Amino acid sequence: MRLIVVGFGNVGRSLLSVMMEQARDLDERFGVEPKIVAVLDSKGGAVDSKGLNMRELLETDTKEGTVAATPKVGQFGLTPLSVIGDVEADIVLELTPTNPVNGEPGISHIEKAIRNGKHVVTTNKGPPALAMRRLQRMASQNKVLFRFSGTVGGGTPILEFTKKTSEADEVQSLRAILNGTTNYILTQMHDANISMDEALSQAQRLGYAEKDYSLDVNGIDPALKLTIIANYALEREISFKDIRITGIADIRLEDVQNHKRERRKIKLICSIDDELSVAPVPVEAAQPICVDGSLNSVQLRTKYIGETTLVGPGAGGLQTATAILSDLLYIHQTRSQGNEA
Ligand SMILES: NC(=O)c1ccc[n+]([C@@H]2O[C@H](COP(=O)([O-])OP(=O)(O)OC[C@H]3O[C@@H](n4cnc5c(N)ncnc54)[C@H](OP(=O)(O)O)[C@@H]3O)[C@@H](O)[C@H]2O)c1
Numbered sequence: 001m002r003l004i005v006v007g008f009g010n011v012g013r014s015l016l017s018v019m020m021e022q023a024r025d026l027d028e029r030f031g032v033e034p035k036i037v038a039v040l041d042s043k044g045g046a047v048d049s050k051g052l053n054m055r056e057l058l059e060t061d062t063k064e065g066t067v068a069a070t071p072k073v074g075q076f077g078l079t080p081l082s083v084i085g086d087v088e089a090d091i092v093l094e095l096t097p098t099n100p101v102n103g104e105p106g107i108s109h110i111e112k113a114i115r116n117g118k119h120v121v122t123t124n125k126g127p128p129a130l131a132m133r134r135l136q137r138m139a140s141q142n143k144v145l146f147r148f149s150g151t152v153g154g155g156t157p158i159l160e161f162t163k164k165t166s167e168a169d170e171v172q173s174l175r176a177i178l179n180g181t182t183n184y185i186l187t188q189m190h191d192a193n194i195s196m197d198e199a200l201s202q203a204q205r206l207g208y209a210e211k212d213y214s215l216d217v218n219g220i221d222p223a224l225k226l227t228i229i230a231n232y233a234l235e236r237e238i239s240f241k242d243i244r245i246t247g248i249a250d251i252r253l254e255d256v257q258n259h260k261r262e263r264r265k266i267k268l269i270c271s272i273d274d275e276l277s278v279a280p281v282p283v284e285a286a287q288p289i290c291v292d293g294s295l296n297s298v299q300l301r302t303k304y305i306g307e308t309t310l311v312g313p314g315a316g317g318l319q320t321a322t323a324i325l326s327d328l329l330y331i332h333q334t335r336s337q338g339n340e341a
Pocket of ligand 1 (some may be wrong): 151
């Protein structure tokens with residue numbers, strides 16, 4: 001299985017660590033031997049059709065800040081579009097930052113891969129949230145697979161849990177907490193009685209919040225995830241613009257503490273029923289969906305099962321790497337059964 005990795009940040013680096021640790025298991029259990037033939041970041045890349053040395057890539061990136069500095073195989077200025085077009089590979093992993101405005105450069109990388117007959121796995125939320133149907137159609141026309149399990153819930157399989165449930169049952173409504181940063185902030189305001197600003201600085205110090213936290217606090221990140229769930233797992237035809245979004249910026253410590261006295265917690269709830277929304281809502285503290293810290297949760301109300309809830313870490317490099325591995329195994333198994341997209 002020859003892989004091109006586009007984007008070598010937290011997720012890309014974690015993936016290589018997990019692959020090195022799991023190499024023997026992947027081979028013995030599934031007959032999969034991942035070979036990284038190219039890796040790119042924003043400064044350039046490294047290419048070797050015989051397979052790059054994963055340890056050397058990680059060491060070079062740690063020391064030099066870019067894989068382009070890898071001895072012999074590294075090259076500054078190399079671009080993803082040229083490598084995806086020119087280097088022979090089976091699968092492109094698109095792991096560049098999420099752009100909620102137009103999905104670029106991720107969408108262009110994915111289109112190029114599909115046109116070149118390469119399967120795609122991405123953790124970048126922009127492309128599946130803004131162009132899922134178009135990319136799925138393109139993939140199917142080109143007989144390749146397009147997978148994005150890590151875009152929602154990190155390693156917690158929220159997309160497959162929801163999809164599997166909705167196939168055999170009727171999902172009447174969904175409520176979910178899909179953003180770890182805002183959940184951490186709201187939890188600290190509730191438990192430690194501190195202001196939003198203080199909780200946010202704490203989240204940044206602990207590495208939960210990005211330097212640019214506006215996508216989280218304004219509710220854009222969870223709305224992108226909700227769009228992916230609705231279109232992929234519930235097969236609704238909705239666009240990101242259909243979601244009514246309210247972030248947590250206006251939540252005051254006083255509101256949080258008033259609800260605490262009534263055994264409720266304010267949570268940034270994503271919901272799908274007759275309409276789609278992301279908004280801060282008071283939730284009974286005893287409800288299974290009412291998780292704390294950086295956890296995510298999703299609760300489905302269905303016709304036959306009734307209520308069912310999944311809880312787990314919503315992000316993290318190593319956790320998200322397992323979602324990528326699961327997509328790689330899905331592609332491997334689908335190909336070995338002779339089923340293309
Ligand atoms: N971190 C998580 O827990 C998590 C969980 C689920 C989903 N995701 C999503 O997964 C994606 C990757 O996340 P991450 O945490 O690994 O991000 P990150 O640490 O910011 O890394 C992004 C990587 O992409 C590279 N990059 C940026 N623009 C590029 C371009 N035009 N061409 C080639 N490479 C480019 C960056 O290179 P430079 O370093 O040279 O700029 C960096 O190597 C994001 O879309 C994120 O939303 C992350």
